[in-house]
Amino acid sequence: MAECLLPLLLLLTGLDLAFVHATGAVDLRLLLPMLVLTAAAPWLRHLQRHFTYRLLWNGGVLIAFALIVQHATTTGLVHMLEDGLALAVLCQVHLLNNVGARQRPDLVFFNSLLVAFVTSLFAPDLTWSLLFVLHALVLVPSLELHAVTRGQSCLTRAAARAVVRGSLPHAVAVVLATAIVFVVWPRDFQRRGWFNELLEATQQFASGAAERIDLEHENGAPLSDAVVAQLVPPSGRAEDVPSHWRSTAFSTFDGAAWLPQDASELGSRFATDPAWERDRSGAWVRSLAETGLRRVRVRLLDGSQRRLPSPLQARRVDLQQAAGLLVDPRSYGGLGLLRLADAPAGALEYTVECSAARVVVAPGARARQHMTALPSSGVPPFVHDLAAQLRRDLPAPDDQLSLALAARDWLSEHRRYALPGTPGFAQNLGEFLIGTAPGHCEYFATALALLLRSSGVPCRLVGGYLAHEWSAADRAMLVRGRDAHAWVEAWLPDGEWLTLDATPPADVLADSRPTNSWWGGVVADLELMWATVTGFDAGQRARWLAALVRFPQEHALAVASLLVAAWAVVYLRRRRRTLFVVQQLHRAARNAGMQLRDGETPRELLGRAVLSAATPARLAALRAAALAHERARYMKPGDREP
Amino acid sequence: MRVRLRPTQLGAKGLLLLLALIAAFLATNYNNLFFLLIVFCTTVGGLGLCWTWGNLRGVTLLRLDAPPGPAGEARALGLELGGRRPRAVSVALLVDGEVVEVGDRLGFGSAEPAPLLPPRPRALAQITAVRLTSRFPFGLFRARLDLPVAAELVTHPAPAANHHGHRRAAHTATDDDDGDQPLPQGRRGSAVAGLRPFRSGDSFGDMHWKATARRGVPIVREREPEGDLRCDLVLDRRCPEQRFERALSRLMRDLAALRGSGRSLVVHSQGGGFVARDDRKSELAAQRWLAATTSLPAAAAPPPHVSGAERLPRSGHGGRHG
Amino acid sequence: MATTRSIDASAFRAALLQNLARVVSLPAHVIDPVVCAVVAGGHVLLEGIPGIGKTLLARTLAMSIDGQFRRIQFTNDLMPSDVVGTAVWRPDTGRFAFVRGPLFANFVLADEINRTSPRTLSCLLEAMENGRVSVEGRTVELGQPFVVLATRNPIEFQGTYPVPEAALDRFLVRVELDYPAPDAELALYMGHDAEARLAEIQPVTTCQELLALRAAAAAVHVGAPAAEYAYRVVQATRTHAEVQLGASPRAALAWLSLARARALLDGRDYVLPDDLKVLALPALAHRVFLQDGGSSAPFVQAAVQATAVPL
Structure with missing residues (x-):
């Protein structure tokens, strides 16, 4: 392998490390040594001659490999992702350090692509995409340099630079072609793979609500920065958008995970929420008092959502494009969404009308019992102690409302908030409750729910999104994947559902990106743009095409002036380069049906024209043009004027 | 003059990888970024195919100079390609059906070394084609173009070394002296064609003193051409x-x-x-x-x-x- | 001033061509470069088999210009003194007197120059180059104008000396003569005897006027596009792989001076690429040498055809 390829391979490996880092699954403490080894590769290569070095290196790689495998097998499937990715980058660094006469760089290329593929499943969209573009811009020149150097035994520095320079247009062309195909290719966002179906068939819940909140699992799917939804209040004011948008309600806690309400009821239904009904216009409504109505237009960008997120007080949900969509009204509190095969993929829009009234449902005994059930195991004893303590501190121990509020306040004051992946993050509920480790919203919500149920207050856990990021440019609330949130709804004795969010609000906001800074704004815009690209579906394509067809009709003048301007630019450029007499000569020749051949003088052209079938007038014009040209170009400057 | 394409080892491996990835993509639920990567890999392959083909398409042979050369010695060839300028091609000659590599051409504007024909045994061979192969740009495919040419490759015997001075030392007893006798040159320029008066520029060695003395003017011998x-x-x-x-x-x-x-x-x-x-x-x-x-x-x-x-x-x- | 000069030149050309046509039947592409070379003040090398009118051409030219004509038949025993002249002892005056050789004429036909020894040839070349000869330590100026029309027989090389490349460069043009066209040859058979026709020739100009024409030709303007065209063609001859030695800057200058003469004879005071194109072969072909020693004429022709004319 030529030495000149090495810098590009280093970059490639560095980008692979960045890919893995973007998933957030692998600890930086593991990635940094790999980065150092990558950066040191040019020097380490010289050591490869020595047997001792090779022994040490291979031994070290084997040990690291064994450690990772051991970690994966002992910790169970929880760290599968982390270990897999660590293994992949370890392989990459090992390959890079062994590239040489015997080890061709082919495997480095392939492994780097594989790392990109694997991380594409977990990394945030925008970060990954930016890394991918960089990756493509490095991969293509390295391939090219590799292809050139395989024939060439050695390449000078200047030649290598020329090759890389020449390959950059290729790289850009590849990226552009990829982008075009990616956008234009009809993509079926709802396509289900047989592998997934096979997996789901073996699962207990085939109802399409397989979501669960698993506390022991360190949140396998990392929170993405992608914009999931845009909430547009017609008023254009941020305060008109409710903050908590529920997707799924969880009512059963099995000690480690929360199961969705509709999945856990096992066939027997009981009333917990006002029922949804379809009105004559096709919208879904439910009986809530029409007081303080607010309307919000929701643009759901994430095509994979299987619920229509809506606030607790949603009164009316009007789905604009109902074709191919099936709304499930029995999804507790909210509306479930099933997409049929012929459903338009991608974004969908609906309008939510919220009431300011309380949501009151008379609780039945079975429902109450279900909502206060605690698992036989998995609840830390500390929960019961704490609940008793809180009840004792209340002025009226039986007032469920004040108990709920006290429990919420206690948690938000005494427990710290942190996102998964930060150092010291709670590994389980016990750690969080005892107070040694910070936790995220699911821990807060679970703790609150357990506290309430321990005191006999019926409640459920709700998963959804917290809308807090106002985009002034779009006049909309942006909801991202990372805004996913969990909170508690308590069912008070009078039948009112009360939203209780124990997560300290300041911490949640501080952890999300500061969107008021210019940088945040740029990132938000980029993400929106990227969301349009990734969500570019058949409907959007049709709209774009229609707009493209309409544009010349609606802006005929603009199009015409644009064409004229383009023509003028081309014409003037050409004209500036050729002299007037030469132009005249060409024109006269064209008029006479002739064209100046290569190596032909104007006089020879004239001679040819005389023999051709040109009319005398044209011939005379050509003669005059040739004479004028001759005079202007060949005569002594002083003699030119006759 | 058709460009022939076939995948290289890297290209074949890449194709297998791509097929595996497509299978994985189809087996699982739709994933946007996975799809993006598959599109990227396919684009690299597709454009690579087109560009590899385009690199050699339209290349013509303007000139091939295969000068006669001694056996057992490499010699420089004169090669000029016309049409498009191909990049990173390796040039080979088809000599009597045998493929002889003569060098690479980078085509990136730097000075190109002249193609070098490796040492050949003494023979009179026919060059039937100039074969260009290139894996440019991505090394996924290899394009091959045979430019037919009819030229004779004369590999004459290497001239014997001229070492009269130390021939005894250099030769063993069994060696015979076929290679050491110079061309007889005793008669060289010795034939006297006649006498003529001296002109400036004539060599004094050619002076015919007797005649000079007889005639009183300097006379020189005129030698046979x-x-x-x-x-x-x-x-x-x-x-x-x-x-x-x-x-x-x-x-x-x-x-x-x-x-x-x-x-x-x-x-x-x-x-x-x-x-x-x-x-x-x-x-x-x-x-x-x-x-x-x-x-x-x-x-x-x-x-x-x-x-x-x-x-x-x-x-x-x-x-x-x- | 410029106008009168031009009219003189074109009238001269017409009369001269008329005279030539009366005696010899040679195509324009042969006569034109010769006439241009005479006007440009250069020497002419005629190549062709014997008996196709080379001598007649030279004699007619000489008579038309009212100049002195001498012919030297070159043989291998020809001495420099036979060409230049020699100092002869004059008993009556009791001292050496210089007897002028045949070189002292306005038009010298040097027949078969490749037959003579390099020594005699170099003497001729020196005279062509400098316009004067050195005899016995003295320098004697030759007459003005002094035009050498040399002939070389390309077919027969037995007993000849090669004419060195540097010598070829002394000739402003080299023209290859071939058999006349069939109708011209027939007309030749039916016409009068060449000597009789030659006797009818009237001079069209004098030597003095020819010298004036030469001065006028030197003043003809070469514009930037014409110069660039010349450069492009010359460059094309240099860069081609088959060429061993391309046209030198001196070759280009000679070419341009010929083109100037042609432009003048055409009634112009500026050079056109057409002038250059027509004269490329006679001016450049003997100054470009190919690797294999073959004739460079087709190659020069191709270079001219392929070179784009700057507009």
Whole structure:
């Protein structure tokens, strides 16, 4: 392998490390040594001659490999992702350090692509995409340099630079072609793979609500920065958008995970929420008092959502494009969404009308019992102690409302908030409750729910999104994947559902990106743009095409002036380069049906024209043009004027 | 002149990887970024195919100079390609159906080394095509283009070394001296054609003192023009391979010595011979003859008899080695 | 001033061509370069088999210009003194007197120059180059104008000396003569005897006027596009792979001076690429040498055809 390829391979490996880092699954403490080894590769290569070095290196790689495998097998499937990715980058660094006469760089290329593929499943969209573009811009020149150097035994520095320079247009062309195909290719966002179906068939819940909140699992799917939804209040004011948008309600806690309400009821239904009904216009409504109505237009960008997120007080949900969509009204509190095969993929829009009234449902005994059930195991004893303590501190121990509020306040004051992946993050509920480790919203919500149920207050856990990021440019609330949130709804004795969010609000906001800074704004815009690209579906394509067809009709003048301007630019450029007499000569020749051949003088052209079938007038014009040209170009400057 | 394409090892492996990834993509639920990567890989492959093809498409051969050269020595070729300028091609010649690599052309504007033909045995071969292969740009596919050409590749014997001074030291006893006798040159410029008055520029060595004294004006000898000198050699092709090659090398050296001397060399042999003069054309013909000739079995007909001509290989040694 | 000069030149050309046509039947592509070379003040090398009118051409030219004509037949025993002249002892005056050789004429036909020894040839070349000869330590100026029309027989090389490349450069043009066209040859058979026709020739101009024409030709303007065209063609001859030695800057200058003469004879005071194109072969072919020693004429022709004319 030529030495000149090495810098590009280093970059490639560095980008692979960045890919893995973007998933957030692998600890930086593991990635940094790999980065150092990558950066040191040019020097380490010289050591490869020595047997001792090779022994040490291979031994070290084997040990690291064994450690990772051991970690994966002992910790169970929880760290599968982390270990897999660590293994992949370890392989990459090992390959890079062994590239040489015997080890061709082919495997480095392939492994780097594989790392990109694997991380594409977990990394945030925008970060990954930016890394991918960089990756493509490095991969293509390295391939090219590799292809050139395989024939060439050695390449000078200047030649290598020329090759890389020449390959950059290729790289850009590849990226552009990829982008075009990616956008234009009809993509079926709802396509289900047989592998997934096979997996789901073996699962207990085939109802399409397989979501669960698993506390022991360190949140396998990392929170993405992608914009999931845009909430547009017609008023254009941020305060008109409710903050908590529920997707799924969880009512059963099995000690480690929360199961969705509709999945856990096992066939027997009981009333917990006002029922949804379809009105004559096709919208879904439910009986809530029409007081303080607010309307919000929701643009759901994430095509994979299987619920229509809506606030607790949603009164009316009007789905604009109902074709191919099936709304499930029995999804507790909210509306479930099933997409049929012929459903338009991608974004969908609906309008939510919220009431300011309380949501009151008379609780039945079975429902109450279900909502206060605690698992036989998995609840830390500390929960019961704490609940008793809180009840004792209340002025009226039986007032469920004040108990709920006290429990919420206690948690938000005494427990710290942190996102998964930060150092010291709670590994389980016990750690969080005892107070040694910070936790995220699911821990807060679970703790609150357990506290309430321990005191006999019926409640459920709700998963959804917290809308807090106002985009002034779009006049909309942006909801991202990372805004996913969990909170508690308590069912008070009078039948009112009360939203209780124990997560300290300041911490949640501080952890999300500061969107008021210019940088945040740029990132938000980029993400929106990227969301349009990734969500570019058949409907959007049709709209774009229609707009493209309409544009010349609606802006005929603009199009015409644009064409004229383009023509003028081309014409003037050409004209500036050729002299007037030469132009005249060409024109006269064209008029006479002739064209100046290569190596032909104007006089020879004239001679040819005389023999051709040109009319005398044209011939005379050509003669005059040739004479004028001759005079202007060949005569002594002083003699030119006759 | 069709460009032929086939995947390289890297390309084949890449194709397998892509197929595996597509299978994985289809087996699982739709994933946007996974799809993006598959599109990227396919684009690299597709554009790579087009560009590899386009790299050699329309390339023509303007000129191929394969000069005669001595056996066992590499020689530079003159090669000029026309049409589009291909990048990173390796050039090979098809010589009598055999592929001979002659070098690479980077085509990135830097100075290109002239293609170098590796050492070849003495032969008269036909170059049937110039073969260009390139894996540019991505190394996923290899394009091959054969540009037909009809040229003769003359590999004449390497001239014998000229080492009279230390020949005894350099030679072992078994070596014979076929390669060491120089072309006879005793007559060179010695024939006196007549006398004439001295002109400025004449050599004093040519002064005819007797005549000068007789006539009272300086008189010089006028010498015969040198171009008329000729040397006859008879090459007997009935000898063992090694001796035959040595004799050819010796002839090659004589041929080289003709250059600029104004003399001519006539070689007689079985089945014709050649006449070499001090000009390029006859030298080329002689080289061609020397490249093509082969040794004959001992039972073959003897070479024509030419009186006064030197015989090669020397008959005295011929019996000993034959 | 410029106008009158031009009219003189074109009238001269017409009359001269008329005279030539009366005696010899040679195509325009042969006569034109010769006439241009005479006007440009250069020497001419005529190549062709004997008996196709080379001598007649030279004699007609000489008579038309009212100049002195001498012919030297070159043989291998020709001495320089036979060409230049020699100092002869005059018993009556009791001293050496210089007897002028045949070189002292306005038009010298040097027949078969490749037959003479390099020594005599170099003497001729020196005279062509400098316009004067050195005899016995004295320098004697030759007459003005002094035009050498040399002939060389390309077919027969037996007993000839090669004319060195540097010598070829002394000739402004080299023209290859071929058999006349069939109708011209027939007309030749039916016409009068050449000598009789030659006797009818009237001079069209004088030597003095020819010298004036030469001065006028030197003043003809070469514009930037014409110069660039010349450069492009010359460059094309240099860069081609088959060429051993391309046209030198001196060759280009000679070419341009010929083109100037042609432009003048055409009634112009500026050079056109057409002038250059027509004269490329006679001016450049003998100054470009190919690797294999073959004729460079087709190659020069191709270079001219392929070179784009700057507009």
